[in-house]
Amino acid sequence: MTARAAAALETHKALLDAGLEIAESHGLAGMSVNRVVAAAGVAKGTFYVHFPDRGAFLSALHERFHALATEAVGAAMAPHPPGRIRLQKGMEAYLDVCLQHNGVKALLLEARNDPSVEGEVAARTAMFAAKAEPDLRAMGWAEAEQAARLVVAMSAELSLVELTSGACDPTGRRVLGELLERLDSSGDHPDPA
16 A cells, blocks of 8 residues: 555544544534544545545444444354344344444434435345344344344434433343243243343
8 A cells, every 4th residue: 555545544534533532522514524624634625535425424434334334233143143132242242332322323323314314224124134034034034134134223222322321221132032032932041241
């Protein structure tokens, strides 16, 4: 990699890092290009070298958050065979990532209705649902695709509750686990620990 390419990657990262900081403190309403470049310490024109517009920038922030969540969920699910335990571990990992990046999650919730990123948000949500399908199939659900979308929606709703309070909701997580157990018609109910 050339020095110029390395510098461009560093600038790209600095812009995204600045966006994450702004998301934490100002949300979507405060996510202006001027604020991002000021926080990153670069000229306004530099922003447009890396991102054609604000929508592309929001999409890149969502992509970065999604990559973190995908990695955490995959690592949590990997040691387990398809089924309720694997699904529950993945959902817990997702909730933990959302809490660790609370400001970004808040920004993404606001941005999901932004037409410039709406389709990408829906596609990434569908990917999480597809990851849950084998678990629901193992739990006895013939309509695993539809069930997976609903289970993902339940975990997203709990992430909103935790986002609002800024803390883990142990009762909500316990109830989510109990709901998964009740949804499991496989007859295989090992301890999730």
